[in-house]
Amino acid sequence: MKRHLLEAADLDRADATLVLDTAAQIDAALAGREVKKLPTLRGRTVVNLFYEDSTRTRISFELAAKRLSADVINFSAKGSSVSKGESLKDTALTLEAMGSDAIVVRHSASGAPHRLAHWVRGSVVNAGDGTHEHPTQALLDAYTVRRRLGRLEGVRVAVVGDVLHSRVARSNVRLLHTLGAEVTLVAPPTLLPVGVGSWPAEVSYDLDAVLPKADVVMMLRVQAERMNASFFPSAREYSRRYGLDARRMAALGDDAIVMHPGPMNRGMEIAAEVADSVRSTIVEQVGNGVSVRMAVLYLLLGGAQ
Amino acid sequence: MSTYLVTGARPYGEAPADLLLEDGRIAGIGPGLSAPGAEVVDAAGLVALPGLVDLHTHLREPGREDAETVETGSRAAALGGYTAVHAMANTDPVADTAGVVEQVWRLGRDAGLVDVVPVGAVTVGLGGQRLAELGAMADSAARVRVFSDDGMCVADPALMRRALEYVKALDGVVAQHAEEPRLTAGAQMHEGDRSARLGLTGWPAAAEEAIIARDVLLAGHVGARLHVCHVSTAGSVEILRWARSRGVQVTAEVTPHHLLLTDACAESYDPVFKVNPPLRTDADVQALRQALADGVVDAVATDHAPHAVEDKESEWAAARPGMLGLEQALSVVLATMVEPGLLDWRGVADRMSARPAAIGRLDGRGPLAHGRPLAPGEPANLVLLDPAARSVVDPAALSSRSRNSPYAGRELPGRVVHTFLRGVPTVLDGKAQR
Numbered sequence: 001m002k003r004h005l006l007e008a009a010d011l012d013r014a015d016a017t018l019v020l021d022t023a024a025q026i027d028a029a030l031a032g033r034e035v036k037k038l039p040t041l042r043g044r045t046v047v048n049l050f051y052e053d054s055t056r057t058r059i060s061f062e063l064a065a066k067r068l069s070a071d072v073i074n075f076s077a078k079g080s081s082v083s084k085g086e087s088l089k090d091t092a093l094t095l096e097a098m099g100s101d102a103i104v105v106r107h108s109a110s111g112a113p114h115r116l117a118h119w120v121r122g123s124v125v126n127a128g129d130g131t132h133e134h135p136t137q138a139l140l141d142a143y144t145v146r147r148r149l150g151r152l153e154g155v156r157v158a159v160v161g162d163v164l165h166s167r168v169a170r171s172n173v174r175l176l177h178t179l180g181a182e183v184t185l186v187a188p189p190t191l192l193p194v195g196v197g198s199w200p201a202e203v204s205y206d207l208d209a210v211l212p213k214a215d216v217v218m219m220l221r222v223q224a225e226r227m228n229a230s231f232f233p234s235a236r237e238y239s240r241r242y243g244l245d246a247r248r249m250a251a252l253g254d255d256a257i258v259m260h261p262g263p264m265n266r267g268m269e270i271a272a273e274v275a276d277s278v279r280s281t282i283v284e285q286v287g288n289g290v291s292v293r294m295a296v297l298y299l300l301l302g303g304a305q
Numbered sequence: 306m307s308t309y310l311v312t313g314a315r316p317y318g319e320a321p322a323d324l325l326l327e328d329g330r331i332a333g334i335g336p337g338l339s340a341p342g343a344e345v346v347d348a349a350g351l352v353a354l355p356g357l358v359d360l361h362t363h364l365r366e367p368g369r370e371d372a373e374t375v376e377t378g379s380r381a382a383a384l385g386g387y388t389a390v391h392a393m394a395n396t397d398p399v400a401d402t403a404g405v406v407e408q409v410w411r412l413g414r415d416a417g418l419v420d421v422v423p424v425g426a427v428t429v430g431l432g433g434q435r436l437a438e439l440g441a442m443a444d445s446a447a448r449v450r451v452f453s454d455d456g457m458c459v460a461d462p463a464l465m466r467r468a469l470e471y472v473k474a475l476d477g478v479v480a481q482h483a484e485e486p487r488l489t490a491g492a493q494m495h496e497g498d499r500s501a502r503l504g505l506t507g508w509p510a511a512a513e514e515a516i517i518a519r520d521v522l523l524a525g526h527v528g529a530r531l532h533v534c535h536v537s538t539a540g541s542v543e544i545l546r547w548a549r550s551r552g553v554q555v556t557a558e559v560t561p562h563h564l565l566l567t568d569a570c571a572e573s574y575d576p577v578f579k580v581n582p583p584l585r586t587d588a589d590v591q592a593l594r595q596a597l598a599d600g601v602v603d604a605v606a607t608d609h610a611p612h613a614v615e616d617k618e619s620e621w622a623a624a625r626p627g628m629l630g631l632e633q634a635l636s637v638v639l640a641t642m643v644e645p646g647l648l649d650w651r652g653v654a655d656r657m658s659a660r661p662a663a664i665g666r667l668d669g670r671g672p673l674a675h676g677r678p679l680a681p682g683e684p685a686n687l688v689l690l691d692p693a694a695r696s697v698v699d700p701a702a703l704s705s706r707s708r709n710s711p712y713a714g715r716e717l718p719g720r721v722v723h724t725f726l727r728g729v730p731t732v733l734d735g736k737a738q739r
Contacts, residue, residue, distance in 0.1 A: 087615060087618070087619055088619060088620055088623075089618055089619070107620065108622075109620035109621060109622040109623060110493075110503060110504035110505050110574075110621065110622065111503065111504075111505070111574030111620060111621045112574075112620040112621075114573070114574040115574055115575075115619070115620055115621075118575075129504070130504050130505075130622070131504035131505075131506075132503060132504030132505075133504065167504060170502070170504060193500070193501035193507070194496050194497065194500075194501060194507060194509070195496070195497045195498035195499070195500060195501030195502070195507075196501055197498075198498040198501070198502070199501070199502070
């Protein structure tokens, strides 16, 4: 493993598989235990440096670090020195001086974790940067697929929605490709980046044509602000063309699963009856997120010792 | 005023000759000149070119003296072989009145290292709403001939038409920063494969090309001169080529960084490579080099854009766009144009001195002229460089007050050894003289 986890491309197939296997071992080790805690990272300090509001990812990382017995510091930009104008570099050096071993960073600027990794000696874990990547989300998604379907090689994954602005999509395309899955991106052309043709993925504008062949349908959140910028005419039209409702779900194969990184817009990209169906892995993904993040922190901080 | 005898130089890289500089003029050029009492400057083997002229420099004064001043920028320019630089108008306050352009012009004269030629804003406060008093700036002591809202595009087509028409009476030119703002909202880098992967909002080539296409049509329609700043795409080159074939009076410049660097630099997320227009693809770089060789692009202009450390040592999106250029421009042209055989030294003199001076109307100013050939009777503005020298760029060693050089750590050919402004050395043996 590299020292940092900044993007999915930092993981080759062996490393990615190691993370998933480690997560599985952790799950097995903690199953049925009353005290869900391992002593692995005792005495190590993990800082959650969150420049964007994110309840689920921050809590997931916090829980992961605590279950490994690390000391956890939550540093959110609001109400801190950051709101007084402190630069990312100064904040990083301050945290470093306080002895942090790993910084988990969420930032609205693409590439912010890369810059951070430049300035600190400890490990940096990207917890989502702008419209760039969110590698632990892709790892937990891959872990979820593997648990449900038993494999990743050759699995056909449709990633549906706002690919242009989605860090989840970028990380998933890269990681799923590394792990041997076949990805098809489905979106209106306005929500696909210019240059998407160079990605290791197929591209389609037609959800109905893709669904019957998909083993996994991964729905992306569509943010309300996109509606005011002419990416599509209306929420209703988006939902008609790219939303996953019960009718479309019926076109899926018997074992196909439906995923969503959350938070969902029920009734927009995903209908309630789909989100709550047995195909849905949405709640499972949240649980798997903790295990996968434990594996990442363990391998970055403890694995070498 | 001292007399200088520059010995053994190779004018335009050709046969060695001595140059006698007297009373601000070139008194003689030829082998074996003697001038008793003259100070001798050894230039054996050095290439002599007319002093360089930059059409596009940001000196940051007034307003951001922490990033650059007229004096520090002038020193950087002299060390780069320049004898005249056009100072862009996006200062604080904006150079949109006779008062501000005269202030900048006087600061340049006091620094005494290069002629600082102020550019006037096209619109009040660069606001793109109404014309600044272009005539007052033209008639001021600063004698403004180039007008630009650089940093901002004159996006309103009706206003651009009026500006083009109006400056005809001033023998002026509008230098357009070609960027359709509605197509570049939030843009961070060239839109293509790399922006898609890096998750940085794209700046499409079409946003530049659409404005250039519109403006050459307008300039042709009203019979005015148009200059296009920092052309960055292959498509822009094609539009310029077409416009010239139709007889439109359009000139264009390319920056050193767009001749050398590509959007691959953004992979590091190091904002030292963030610039507007952005670094483009290798195909664009090749097209720009060819266009400069063909003369479709007239001039190399630095777009020297100093920024304080805190404005660059940040996340990409938070950083200001722009990079230093004055001290390395000639080296980059040597590496990208001369060494590959696209341009000879006369070509370099044309693209970095004669043509930019002509665009800025500096070539007809008698003893104060720039861009004149190396010939007896002409103003003694010249640069002497060693094309065989190579060195690694160290930002800390630069004379600019800022450090945002995209060439840091890169080995480049060529070294400016001496620079003369009207017969007075501003740089001797690589050292600024004031």
